[in-house]
Amino acid sequence: METIKIGEQELVNAVCLLIASKKQIKPEQVNVELMWDEDEGFSAEVDALGRQQILIEANLIEAIRFWLQTELGRDPYAAGLELQLDDEEGIVAIVRYNR
Numbered sequence: 001m002e003t004i005k006i007g008e009q010e011l012v013n014a015v016c017l018l019i020a021s022k023k024q025i026k027p028e029q030v031n032v033e034l035m036w037d038e039d040e041g042f043s044a045e046v047d048a049l050g051r052q053q054i055l056i057e058a059n060l061i062e063a064i065r066f067w068l069q070t071e072l073g074r075d076p077y078a079a080g081l082e083l084q085l086d087d088e089e090g091i092v093a094i095v096r097y098n099r
Helices: 008-023 057-072
Strands: 002-006 030-037 041-048 051-056 079-086 090-097
Touching: 002 008, 008 030, 008 041, 008 057, 008 090, 030 090, 041 057, 051 057, 057 079, 057 090
Parallel strands: none
Antiparallel strands: 002 090, 030 041, 041 051, 079 090
């Protein structure tokens, strides 16, 4: 089994890439703040061209899959994904590929 750990900055980049692709803007035009709440779980607040939206965990998973495909050239649907809250690293994603 191959495991890839995606850090918080890479998660932010993944969300920026996905939103930029959907809105046909540059990733630099997207601001992202990752969040975790005991009741709500993982989410992100996104600001793109002055419009704000909240992404839920499923949207974050979508962004990770998009990033895996576009940036790493990996099959995004062959991976098991899990978001975790790390005391030192913040919000991270664990990607597991079965060989």
